[in-house]
Amino acid sequence: MAEKSLDCLGEACPIPLVKAQKEMERMAVNDVLIVNVDHSCAMKNLPDWARSAGHAVEIEEVGEGEWDIIIQKLK
Amino acid sequence: MEKKTEHYDVVIVGGGPGGMTAALYAGRARLKTLLIEKSLIGGMATYTSEVENYPGFPEPIDGTELMKSFDKQFRRFGVNVKLTDVREIRVDCCTRTVSTFRTDYVAKAVVIATGNKSRLTGAKNEDKFLNDKGISFCATCDAARNTGKRIMVIGSGDAAIEEGTFLTKFASEVIVSVMHDEGIMDANKVAQEKALANPKMKFMWNTVVESFEGEEELKQVVLKNIKTGELIPMDVDTCFLFIGYVPNTKMFEGLIDMTSRGYIKTNEDMETSCTGIFAVGDCRDKTLRQIATAVGDGAVAGYMAEKYVEEMDYVQKEIFEAKGLTMAFVYNAIDAVDREFLSRAEKAQELHKGKLGLRRIDIYKSDRIACRLDYSKTPSLIFMQDGKVIENVTDLSAIENKIAEMVAKHG
Ligand SMILES: Cc1cc2nc3c(=O)[nH]c(=O)nc-3n(C[C@H](O)[C@H](O)[C@H](O)COP(=O)(O)OP(=O)(O)OC[C@H]3O[C@@H](n4cnc5c(N)ncnc54)[C@H](O)[C@@H]3O)c2cc1C
Numbered sequence: 001m002a003e004k005s006l007d008c009l010g011e012a013c014p015i016p017l018v019k020a021q022k023e024m025e026r027m028a029v030n031d032v033l034i035v036n037v038d039h040s041c042a043m044k045n046l047p048d049w050a051r052s053a054g055h056a057v058e059i060e061e062v063g064e065g066e067w068d069i070i071i072q073k074l075k
Numbered sequence: 076m077e078k079k080t081e082h083y084d085v086v087i088v089g090g091g092p093g094g095m096t097a098a099l100y101a102g103r104a105r106l107k108t109l110l111i112e113k114s115l116i117g118g119m120a121t122y123t124s125e126v127e128n129y130p131g132f133p134e135p136i137d138g139t140e141l142m143k144s145f146d147k148q149f150r151r152f153g154v155n156v157k158l159t160d161v162r163e164i165r166v167d168c169c170t171r172t173v174s175t176f177r178t179d180y181v182a183k184a185v186v187i188a189t190g191n192k193s194r195l196t197g198a199k200n201e202d203k204f205l206n207d208k209g210i211s212f213c214a215t216c217d218a219a220r221n222t223g224k225r226i227m228v229i230g231s232g233d234a235a236i237e238e239g240t241f242l243t244k245f246a247s248e249v250i251v252s253v254m255h256d257e258g259i260m261d262a263n264k265v266a267q268e269k270a271l272a273n274p275k276m277k278f279m280w281n282t283v284v285e286s287f288e289g290e291e292e293l294k295q296v297v298l299k300n301i302k303t304g305e306l307i308p309m310d311v312d313t314c315f316l317f318i319g320y321v322p323n324t325k326m327f328e329g330l331i332d333m334t335s336r337g338y339i340k341t342n343e344d345m346e347t348s349c350t351g352i353f354a355v356g357d358c359r360d361k362t363l364r365q366i367a368t369a370v371g372d373g374a375v376a377g378y379m380a381e382k383y384v385e386e387m388d389y390v391q392k393e394i395f396e397a398k399g400l401t402m403a404f405v406y407n408a409i410d411a412v413d414r415e416f417l418s419r420a421e422k423a424q425e426l427h428k429g430k431l432g433l434r435r436i437d438i439y440k441s442d443r444i445a446c447r448l449d450y451s452k453t454p455s456l457i458f459m460q461d462g463k464v465i466e467n468v469t470d471l472s473a474i475e476n477k478i479a480e481m482v483a484k485h486g
Contacts, residue, residue, distance in 0.1 A: 052206075
């Protein structure tokens with residue numbers, strides 16, 4: 001189970017989503033991708049997309065207005 | 076992977092204005108409270124940049140800013156927050172389990188505040204352009220990147236017309252597709268007048284979406300005139316859908332009563348058909364879905380959850396942690412026969428004063444206490460020794476003898 005971080009600080013939509021989607025394609029089942037974001041719009045689309053694609057998502061609040069979106073690839 | 080279990084007094088599902096207000100009240104009542112949100116705290120209110128009708132803010136305030144203040148306020152009261160999605164709520168007699176991917180949260184009371192999600196058109200190729208590929212539900216999120224672009228708005232309600240007007244500050248042209256005849260919109264009159272006077276807004280009356288076209292990204296929306304059948308292709312950079320909402324309640328089907336459209340039925344105390352589960356805000360069956368009404372619902376539910384938890388704790392202490400021999404008389408207060416047996420039980424207890432306690436458990440309003448005793452009918456007399464059931468008597472014809480016998484044996 002590999003773990004990879006993706007720094008998307010300062011990046012507005014749709015960049016975090018596009019980057020995460022590309023990264024997920026390269027990963028194996030059960031690998032974990034941690035996307036670090038600070039634009040609230042990414043919090044609206046990234047978790048929903050990942051869940052609708054069948055993955056498990058949890059989010060950690062790193063600080064005010066900054067989050068780690070933790071996606072475990074499930075298929 | 077083993078699932079973890081954590082215990083709370085109250086678990087709130089959904090972190091919009093309704094859920095946050097319930098959390099504020101529950102936290103302030105010193106209940107051990109958890110709020111679970113699957114994406115951004117703030118819910119639908121973060122989808123608008125101008126809230127004009129939330130009291131206390133005389134000038135329009137950005138929805139996201141307003142929600143940040145809600146967020147700061149409820150966290151002052153020691154509420155825990157988890158950012159993950161709830162997958163299921165399970166119910167047994169005295170606990171409700173809110174289940175996420177990794178953890179089961181066992182709660183005495185649950186508040187459902189899952190709100191709504193945007194409705195889709197169902198037109199061809201729609202799913203190809205969701206997830207930031209050209210179809211959007213959030214003007215505030217996507218306004219800036221449409222600066223100088225031509226965009227489309229579908230719908231004619233408050234959200235469509237108000238958000239469409241807001242978007243004219245950025246876009247060069249906002250095309251509004253309206254299903255109704257020329258001049259007819261569902262939005263409030265003020266919003267309609269502003270929109271009609273706005274030179275950047277163009278209305279396509281009697282139209283619905285036929286299909287969405289493009290390669291990777293949306294390039295064109297094909298509208299269909301529902302009167303003439305004519306297809307009208309229009310090149311746009313983003314298409315905003317504001318054609319209504321559907322409640323996020325699918326997972327509660329079969330657990331609690333809902334309307335045919337999936338809205339949760341509650342009474343005015345926000346109680347659902349399942350005791351210990353409350354529902355607030357937009358996911359509830361009600362007339363006006365706004366921040367102000369979600370807040371009102373949340374306050375009531377937070378308060379009711381406090382009362383409910385207090386009662387559960389009292390029962391725990393008085394019945395399940397009671398020392399020595401006690402009997403619980405389970406009855407329905409509106410049943411005359413039940414009441415007659417109760418008075419016989421009371422008289423019999425008098426005779427054995429100090430040897431056994433009596434708890435009256437009326438199921439008329441709810442059997443949430445009685446069900447913990449596994450009662451099968453009323454009236455029944457349940458004998459308990461140090462908080463454990465030792466005998467459940469349903470044939471009460473010789474109630475006095477039975478009580479005397481139990482006192483002799485266990486008292
Ligand atoms: C474009 C737009 C403009 C608006 N303008 C105004 C306005 O000017 N004034 C006004 O008063 N109202 C306005 N509203 C309406 C207002 O936003 C809503 O009435 C209000 O947000 C409802 O609050 P709520 O807490 O019930 O639900 P929501 O705000 O919808 O919050 C529900 C939350 O629950 C979360 N959730 C759902 N399912 C789960 C799950 N399974 N697990 C965990 N979390 C979950 C969601 O992610 C969401 O954050 C507007 C709405 C929109 C869309």
